[in-house]
Amino acid sequence: MMRCLLSAAFILWLTLFPGGYPLATFDVKSSLPPTLAVPSTSSNTIYGIVFDAGSTGTRIHIYTFHQGAAGSPLELDGEIFESVKPGLSAFAEQPEKGAESVRSLLRLAQDYIPPTQWKKTPLILKATAGLRLLPEHQAEALLVEVRKVFSSSPFLVPENSVSILDGIDEGILAWITVNFLTGRLHGDRSVGILDLGGGSTQITFLPLAKATLDQTPSDFLTSFELFNSTFRLYTHSYLGLGLKAARLAVLGASVAAAQQKQTFRSHCFPPALDAEWTFAGVTYRYAGQPDGLVGFDPCYSEVLPILQGKFHKADEIRASHFYAFSYYYDRAVDTRLIEHEDGGELTVRDFALKAEEVCDHMERFTSHSPFLCMDLTYITALLREGFGFEEHTTLQLTKKVRNVETSWTLGAIFHELQSLVHSG
Incomplete structure (x- = not known):
């Protein structure tokens, strides 16, 4: 509608x-x-x-x-x-x-x-x-x-x-909001947006390369008229791959199993951890793996399968400027990669290095959030393996632009x- x-x-x-x-x-x-x-x-x-x-x-x-x-x-x-x-x-x-x-x-x-x-x-x-x-x-x-x-x-x-x-409309409206607030609603001056919510994640940008328009599936492209010009955006919403939904996917958790009091285990948690988490009204019990194997690499190996084969990659984004918000911003603030009030610029590698630090030294970060290792690892994999950004790609992390929410x-x-x- x-x-x-x-x-x-x-x-x-x-x-x-x-x-x-x-x-x-x-x-x-x-x-x-x-x-x-x-x-x-x-x-x-x-x-x-x-x-x-x-x-x-x-x-x-x-x-x-x-x-x-x-x-x-x-x-x-x-x-x-x-x-x-x-x-x-x-x-x-x-x-x-x-x-x-x-x-x-x-x-x-x-x-x-x-x-x-x-x-x-x-x-x-x-x-x-x-x-x-x-x-x-x-x-x-x-x-x-x-x-x-x-x-x-x-x-x-x-x-x-x-x-x-609709997820596509969510991406379009967020793109227009950010480009309006930054004064960039003019052709090659526009910026792309990355939104990481709890249940879904969106990517939207204005393609400038002919190859992107020619090689992208039609359901990833949408057109509209503005200022007597036609804009054709690349936009897609990946339902079920938001940060909170991704946690469940990594754990292999289901509502039915949770109701039967099953414990969901992961190498993204400390081995001794045993806790509960409530999402969408359902309580899940989660714990570390008893084999003692922890760290970024084993966690990454659990995260990667939930992303593989589910994303279309547009080469053009590697050289494009993107604003990232929602949980990208929140987890960057949680780990002091950026300041809460001001935000800042981060590369994909910055997220990867922080994920490695948190996962390889869980004892220092577990008190803040037991999911911090998994969340940062997921963000790293999402940017790298999902969307296909390069390690040096710079993202502008922000919650507000000119004191208005980027939403x-x-x-x-x-x-x-x-x-x-x-x-x-």
Whole structure:
């Protein structure tokens, strides 16, 4: 559904008013204050609310825009961001309880947005890999309960405001968000994006090499119109290969086996480790291997099989510039490869060296997270063996660009505002 909307609306999708203000005129001026003080209200202030229902948590993004004098561009002032854990998919057996987590975040929007603006403020929720991985009846039950929460809210609830976001659309919207925020939505100046969530991982970039366009499977390429030009993106979402889902794959874990109290073992853990981990409402018992064999090499040998034969590799990416976020960023921060506030640039080799250090000296890192060795090893293998990046390829690790989250959600609210204007 979203892909059809994107294809139909992209040529004007950021022209938010009939007078016509193209994307190039948008500007991120500053971040919103960290407090929840209600901003001064004026007729030129516009708000938008997007819920990102991911596999590990539900996040709310409250965006504030303003328009100056008539005919002036619409400007993005910033966002308020908050999250709760676990994600909606953890409430597969208790959909009403899952919807309550959404309701709790919605109160934040009511506290922040002036009541005079509520009926004008679009409210949407898009679920990602967590719900994609659930049986259809369970996913739909959760969405039904969320729709009830939305219908009782004071905000503007557009048609199809609560749905599952297609993985391809997730990649497209994230690519546009990052390139908009970095001012690179212009041909060969664009950057690619790598998103590593809990349940899936995405890669999206604008191919410039003819060989990429000629040799890439058609389902990895998607086209849309923007600024009277056609953009053809390389984008793919690998469902089941997000960081948390990959842990289960490496362990060979299943829900049925977990319910039978089976212990899942790996050389990515210290031999004496015996612990429990809950993901998507299921508790898994995991432990080290009793043979005492630990370290990066045996861990890598367990990780590699879950990636082999599942990825298309585009040679062009080796010389392309990519932004990486979500768990790429989190694990880099956890191991002090980058600073939490500022992010930074890392090569694939930087991840590999840190994975080796953590796995070969587990006793120093286990207290932080028993999964740190496995996670870093998986990220290393994903970049090397999955996507095919070279050791010296540099990635820009970031959580925010100009104080706005690097997420598909900004692209989604742009699209929603566009749709509302043209439907009105």
